[in-house]
Amino acid sequence: MTSPTRREFLGGAFVLMSAASIRLPLWARAVANVAAAPSGGQILLGVDYYPDQTPEALWEEDSRMMSDMGFTNVRIAEFAWALMEPSEGKFEFGWLHRAIQILHKHNIGVILGTPSAAPPPWLSAKYPDIFEVNAQGQRLRPGGRRFTCPTNPVYRKLSLVIATQMAKKFGETEGVIGWQIDNELTLGSSLRCYCNFCQVGFQNWLRTRYSTLDNLNQSWGTVFWSQTYSDFSQIPVPLLSGGDPNPGLALDYDRYQSYANTSFTEEQLAMLRQMCPTHFVTTNNVGLVDTIDMRDLYAKLDFAAFDNYPGFFDMLTAQEGKSPLPEGIASTISLGHDLARSVKGGEPFMIMEEQSGKAGQKTFAPQPETGQVRLWTYQGVAHGAMGINYFRWDTATFGAEQYWHGILNHDRSKSPAYEEIRQTVKELKALGQEVLYSQYAAQTALVFDYDCSWAVKIQPGHYALDYMTQVTSWYGAISASHTGIDVIAPEADLSPYKIVFAPLAYLMSEKQAAKIKSFVQAGGMFVTNFRLGVKTESSQIVRTPLPGLLRDVMGVTVADYIPIYSAKNAVKFAPGLAGPDGECGLWTDILQPTGAEVLASYTKGSHAGEAAITMNTVGSGKAVYIGADLDAASLARVLRTLSGLAGVKPPLEVPPGIELTVRRAGDKQWIFVLNHTSVSQSVSIPKTFTDLLTGGTHTGKVDVSGYGVRVLQGA
Ligand SMILES: [Zn+2]
Numbered sequence: 261m262t263s264p265t266r267r268e269f270l271g272g273a274f275v276l277m278s279a280a281s282i283r284l285p286l287w288a289r290a291v292a293n294v295a296a297a298p299s300g301g302q303i304l305l306g307v308d309y310y311p312d313q314t315p316e317a318l319w320e321e322d323s324r325m326m327s328d329m330g331f332t333n334v335r336i337a338e339f340a341w342a343l344m345e346p347s348e349g350k351f352e353f354g355w356l357h358r359a360i361q362i363l364h365k366h367n368i369g370v371i372l373g374t375p376s377a378a379p380p381p382w383l384s385a386k387y388p389d390i391f392e393v394n395a396q397g398q399r400l401r402p403g404g405r406r407f408t409c410p411t412n413p414v415y416r417k418l419s420l421v422i423a424t425q426m427a428k429k430f431g432e433t434e435g436v437i438g439w440q441i442d443n444e445l446t447l448g449s450s451l452r453c454y455c456n457f458c459q460v461g462f463q464n465w466l467r468t469r470y471s472t473l474d475n476l477n478q479s480w481g482t483v484f485w486s487q488t489y490s491d492f493s494q495i496p497v498p499l500l501s502g503g504d505p506n507p508g509l510a511l512d513y514d515r516y517q518s519y520a521n522t523s524f525t526e527e528q529l530a531m532l533r534q535m536c537p538t539h540f541v542t543t544n545n546v547g548l549v550d551t552i553d554m555r556d557l558y559a560k561l562d563f564a565a566f567d568n569y570p571g572f573f574d575m576l577t578a579q580e581g582k583s584p585l586p587e588g589i590a591s592t593i594s595l596g597h598d599l600a601r602s603v604k605g606g607e608p609f610m611i612m613e614e615q616s617g618k619a620g621q622k623t624f625a626p627q628p629e630t631g632q633v634r635l636w637t638y639q640g641v642a643h644g645a646m647g648i649n650y651f652r653w654d655t656a657t658f659g660a661e662q663y664w665h666g667i668l669n670h671d672r673s674k675s676p677a678y679e680e681i682r683q684t685v686k687e688l689k690a691l692g693q694e695v696l697y698s699q700y701a702a703q704t705a706l707v708f709d710y711d712c713s714w715a716v717k718i719q720p721g722h723y724a725l726d727y728m729t730q731v732t733s734w735y736g737a738i739s740a741s742h743t744g745i746d747v748i749a750p751e752a753d754l755s756p757y758k759i760v761f762a763p764l765a766y767l768m769s770e771k772q773a774a775k776i777k778s779f780v781q782a783g784g785m786f787v788t789n790f791r792l793g794v795k796t797e798s799s800q801i802v803r804t805p806l807p808g809l810l811r812d813v814m815g816v817t818v819a820d821y822i823p824i825y826s827a828k829n830a831v832k833f834a835p836g837l838a839g840p841d842g843e844c845g846l847w848t849d850i851l852q853p854t855g856a857e858v859l860a861s862y863t864k865g866s867h868a869g870e871a872a873i874t875m876n877t878v879g880s881g882k883a884v885y886i887g888a889d890l891d892a893a894s895l896a897r898v899l900r901t902l903s904g905l906a907g908v909k910p911p912l913e914v915p916p917g918i919e920l921t922v923r924r925a926g927d928k929q930w931i932f933v934l935n936h937t938s939v940s941q942s943v944s945i946p947k948t949f950t951d952l953l954t955g956g957t958h959t960g961k962v963d964v965s966g967y968g969v970r971v972l973q974g975a
Contacts, residue, residue, distance in 0.1 A: 286540035286562045287608070287646065290369065290437040302693040304647030305685045306333035306368070307667060308613055311359035312340040313656055318672075319362045322653060327366040329667075330685040334363060335612060335649055337426075338373020338443045339405070342380035345422050353429045364435030371649075372426060372436060374528055376419035377443040378405040383418060389457070390415040394450035397499050404660070406448035410520040411461040416527060423528045427535040438540035440565065440612060441528045445521050445543065446551040452517045454497045463492045465516045479798040480508030507718050507799040514714035518553045529560055544612035547573070547596035550713040550728060554603045555749055566600040567613035567651070568593060570636055571625035579623075590919060590936040591736040593636070595747065597643035598735075599708065601700060602747040608646035608697075616650040617665030617675050624663055631967030633677040634684045635934060638969040641688065642921035642932035644700045648688075650681060687953055695952065695971065698925035702744035703908045706735055707762035709750040715767050715799055721791065722823040722846045730763040730789075737896040741903045742910035742920035754779035754786075759906035761787045761899065768793035773809035780813055781879035785906040787899065788814075789886040790821065790849040806849075807885070814885045815856030815876030820867070822848045824889070831860040831872040831888050837901055842894030848872065849887035856885070873898070882906075914943050918964065933962065933970040940965045949974060 284292065291304060307326060311319055326334065337344070337356055345351050360370050379390065384402035390412045392400045400407040408415045423441070430436045470476040473489055482488045487506060489495055498505035498513050525543055532541050540562040545554065547566065558564045574589045600609040616633055618624040628636075637648055652666040655675075667675050688696075713727040720726065738761060739745060746757070750772045754760050760779065765788050773793070780786050793808035795801055802808035806818035829844040837859050850867045851858075856874035863869075872888045884902055886895075911922050911929075917937035923930045930952070935941055941964050948959045949972035964970055 286438070286538070287610075289538070290540055291646065293369070293437065302691075302696050303641070303688055304333050304369075304610065304649070305688060306331045306335065306371075306647070306649045308649050308652040309334040309336050309363075310339075310652065310654075310656070311336060311355070312343050313659070314654060316355070316358070319359055323362050323366040323368055326363075326368055326653065329682050330689065331368060333369035333371060333437060333647075333649070334653070335371040335373055335440055336360075338375055338440060339378045341375035341378060341383075341422060344375065344426065345380065347382055348386070348418075351422075351425050351429075353426070357429070357433070360430065360433055360435050368435070369437040370435050371438045371440055372430060373440040374419070374423040374426060374442060376408075376415075376423070376441075376524075376528070377445075379408060379415070379418070387414045387418075389455075391455075392448075392450050392453040393455040393458075395452060395454065395499070397454065399455075400450060404449070406444075409453045409455050409457055410445075410517070410524045411453065411457045412455070413457065416524060419524070420527055420531060424531050424535070427532055431536045431539075436536075436539065438542070438562075439532050439536065441525050441532075441541065441543040441561075443543075444545060444567065445525065445557070446545050446549040451551045452513070453520075454499050458517070458520065459495075459497045461520060462497060462513060462516045463495050465519060466495060466512065467492055469512070479800075480506050480512075481800060482506065505718075507715070510718045511711065511715050511799045514718075515553075515711070518551070518556065518710065521552045522556045525557060526560060542610065542612075547592070548599055548708070548728060548732065550710055553710045554599065558603050563607060563646070564600045564603050564609040565612040566596055566609060568596065568611050568636065568640060569613070569615040569619050569625070569651075570632075571615055571628055572619040575620065575623065575625040588917075588936065590639070590917075590934075591739045592732060593639060594643060594739055594745075594919065595732060595735045597640055597645070598706075598745050599747040601644040606644075606700065606746065608644050610647035610649070611640045611645050612649050613651035614640065614648050616652075616667050616677050616681060617655070618663065619651075619665065620663045621660060622663070627665075627676055629938060629967055630676070630680065631965070634680050635936065635967045635969055637681075637684050637688070638932060638971075639919070639934055641696070642919075642923070642934065646696070691952060691971065694925055694928070695923060695930050695973075698923040698928070698930060700744060701922040701924045701929075702746040702756070703758050704738060704741070704743045704903065705746045705748045705752070705754065705757040705760045706731065706738065707750055707752075707760065707765065708747045709762075709765065709767065711797065712750070712764060712766045715795060716764060716791075718799070725764075725846050727764050727766075733892065733895065734761055734763045734899065737892075737899045738903060739919075740896065740916075741900055741908060742912075742914065743903060743908045744922055751775060754784060755782070757784065758908050759785040759787065759903055763789050764791055765793065766791045767795045767797055767799070768807075768809050769797050770809060773813075776810065776883075777813045777878070780881035780883050783880040785882045785884065785902060786813070787884040787886070787902055790847045790889060792818075792849075792885065810883075811854075813876065813878055813883045814874070815878070815883065816851045816853050816871070816874050816885055818849050818887075819852040819870070820850040822850065822867075824848060827865060829865055829867075829888070830863045831890070831894075832863050833860045833873075833894075833898075834858060836875075837873065837898055839894060839897050842888070843891040844872075845889040845891060847889040849885075851885060851887045856883075859884070860888070862888070912943055912945060915941050917941065918943060929974050931970075931972045931974075933964055933972060935964040935966060935968045938966040940968070945972075947974065
C-alpha cells in the first residue's frame with residue numbers, strides 16, 4: 261500500500277549501501293561511524309552532558325564512566341554562550357575543545373548545541389530591544405531563558421555569529437558528529453512575541469502572502485469594525501485592544517510567529533550546511549505542543565528530535581487538575597513519539613532528552629519505578645527512535661534545574677536508574693540493525709492540524725473547548741486498539757490507511773476535502789466530530805450549510821449547533837454501537853441525515869430523537885460524524901468499534917496497560933510488548949514467537965513483568 265520509506269529502504273540495504281559507498285543520510289552515517297567504534301552499535305545511545313557546569317578535573321572520569329556505560333555520544337554546550345563568548349566578538353573555545361578531545365578519546369561522539377536559547381548578560385545589557393513582548397504587552401526580562409524575540413535582527417545576527425564561530429572552530433574537529441540548533445523553541449513563559457520588530461516582520465510576511473491589500477482586506481473581512489487597511493504599515497499585532505481581534509488577523513499572526521521561529525532556525529541551518537557538510541543538524545522539542553508547526557520547523561533538518569519526560573508530564577497533569585487520560589500518561593508519550601516520527605513522513609527520530617530520574621524545576625516528579633526508564637527507552641525505539649540521549653549525566657548543584665536528576669546524583673553517587681540504563685544500552689546494541697531500522701506499521705491515521713488548534717484557541721465556541729485536548733483524548737481512545745497510528749497533516753495522503761480520525765476539523769481547505777472524499781470513495785473510513793468544516797483557511801465561516809465542503813461525503817446537514825453548559829444532554833446508541841447511554845460534555849451538533857444512517861440520537865431537550873452520530877456510505881467507504889462531545893468511555897467504545905468495522909485489527913489481544921507496537925521489514929515482523937503497569941501480565945499468543953531480548957521462545961502465552969518489555973519475532 262505504501263511506497264518504501266527511507267527507513268524501509270535502509271533496512272534492506274544499509275550494509276550494501278555502506279559497502280558500495282552509496283550516500284547515506286547524515287544521521288545514518290553518524291550511526292555507522294559510532295557503530296564502527298569499539299563501543300558502537302546501530303543506534304545513538306548517549307547522554308546530555310554539561311562540561312561547562314562541571315569542574316574540568318572530572319571530565320576524564322565522566323568520559324570514562326560514560327564509555328563504561330556503553331554510550332556512543334553526548335550533547336553539549338547548548339546553554340554555554342557566556343563561556344564561549346564572554347564579551348561581544350571575543351570567543352573562548354579552549355575549554356570546549358579540551359572537553360571534546362577527552363570525550364573523543366573515550367569514543368564518545370559529540371552533538372554540539374548552538375546556544376541561542378540563553379543569551380549572556382552582556383548581550384541583554386547592551387541590546388534590550390531583543391526581549392520578547394508578551395500578550396499583555398509587557399516586555400520580558402533577562403535572568404531566565406528564552407526571553408528573546410525570534411524576529412529581532414540583532415538577536416538573530418548575534419545568534420548566527422556565535423553559531424558560525426562554533427562551526428568554524430569545530431567543523432573539522434574529530435569526534436563532532438552533529439548539531440542541535442537552539443533548545444526547545446516551543447517552551448517559554450510567553451509563546452508569542454508582539455514587539456515592534458515582530459509587527460514589521462508580520463507586515464512584510466503579509467505582503468508576501470497576500471500581494472495586495474485588497475486580497476488581505478477581503479480575506480480577513482476588514483470591513484467589519486472599520487478595519488480596512490490602506491497601507492501594510494497600518495496592520496497591528498493582536499495585542500490588547502478595545503475588543504477581540506479580527507479572527508483572520510489573529511490566525512495569520514500565529515502562522516507568522518511559527519514561521520518566524522522556523523526562519524530563525526533555518527538561518528543557523530544554512531550556515532551549518534555550508535560549514536559542516538558532513539554533520540547532521542536538528543533541533544529539539546517536546547511532545548504535542550502547538551506553538552510552532554513542527555512539519556515546517558523540521559522540513560529542512562535531518563531528523564526530528566524530541567525530549568521525553570513521562571513523569572514530569574504526569575506531575576503537570578496532576579498539578580493542572582486534569583482528569584487522567586483514557587490510557588494514562590503512556591498514550592500521551594506515544595502520541596509525542598508518533599508525532600516525532602510523522603513530522604518527517606515516517607523517518608526515524610531521536611529522543612534528545614530522556615528522563616532518567618526525578619525531574620522538575622520547583623517540585624519533583626517521582627523517581628521512575630524500577631524498570632520504567634528502560635520501558636520508556638523501548639517505547640521510543642518501538643515508535644521509531646534511532647537515538648536516545650538520557651537527561652542528564654550529573655545533577656546540577658546550582659541553577660534553576662537543581663531538581664532535575666541525572667544518572668549521577670548531586671554527590672556523584674550512582675542514581676537508582678544507573679545500572680538499569682547500562683543494561684538497556686547493552687540490550688539495544690545487541691538487538692540488531694534489522695529490527696532497529698524496520699518500518700513502524702500504521703493502519704490508522706490521526707489528523708493534527710496546527711491551523712485548527714490556533715483557530716479554536718482564538719474562538720473556541722465554548723470556553724472549555726480545546727483542540728489539543730480533543731486530539732489527545734482521541735489518540736488515547738484509539739491507541740488502545742494497538743493498530744499503529746501516524747499523526748498526519750490535514751492535506752496528507754490518506755491512501756496508506758484503513759481509517760482516518762480527524763477530531764474538531766474546524767477549518768477545511770478544498771484540497772483537504774477532496775482528499776477525504778477520494779479516500780472514502782476508495783474504501784477508507786473517515787471519522788470526525790462536531791464543528792466540522794465551519795471555517796475556510798482565512799477563518800471566515802462558510803456561506804453554505806454545515807458541514808460545508810464535506811456535506812455530501814458525510815451525508816448530513818447540521819440542523820443546529822449547541823454548546824452545553826447546565827442543560828445537559830445525552831445520547832442513545834443504535835445496536836451497531838451498543839452500550840449504555842452516553843453523556844454529552846461540551847457540544848452537540850444536531851444532525852439531519854441526507855443519506856447517512858443514524859448510529860445514535862439525542863435523548864433530551866427540544867432535539868430529543870434527532871441524530872447525534874451518523875454513518876454515510878460513499879463508494880466502498882464510510883464517513884462517520886460524531887455530533888456529540890461524548891464522555892470518555894463512550895468515545896473510546898465508539899472509536900474502537902469503528903476501527904473494527906474498518907477492518908483494523910491489533911496483532912495480539914492484550915489486557916489494559918499493555919502497549920503493542922509492530923515493526924516490519926519485508927516479510928519479517930516484530931512486536932514490541934510494553935507493560936506500563938507495575939504488575940506482571942500475561943498475553944496469549946496464537947503461535948510461537950522468538951524473544952529477541954532473551955533468545956528464548958514463547959508458545960501459547962508470554963508473561964511480561966511489571967514495567968517489562970518483550971520484543972517478539974514471529975517464527
Ligand atoms: Zn518580537
